[in-house]
Amino acid sequence: MGASVRTERWRYTEWDEGRLGVELYDHENDPNEWHNLANDPKFADVIKEMKELLKHVPRQL
Numbered sequence: 001m002g003a004s005v006r007t008e009r010w011r012y013t014e015w016d017e018g019r020l021g022v023e024l025y026d027h028e029n030d031p032n033e034w035h036n037l038a039n040d041p042k043f044a045d046v047i048k049e050m051k052e053l054l055k056h057v058p059r060q061l
Helices: 041-054
Strands: 002-006 010-015 021-026
Touching: 002 041, 010 041, 021 041
Parallel strands: none
Antiparallel strands: 002 010, 010 021
């Protein structure tokens, strides 16, 4: 199961708590979510921030 968090600019998703993959999209420059930035080291700080936000999102079963 996946869990996502969204800010005005970013959407971050973890699949099975990150074990099955992660996604990071920049809605300012890629509103259609064509380019997953999660593996780009330039965005490591963004991913760190989004992971922290995701910790505070209630999980539904």
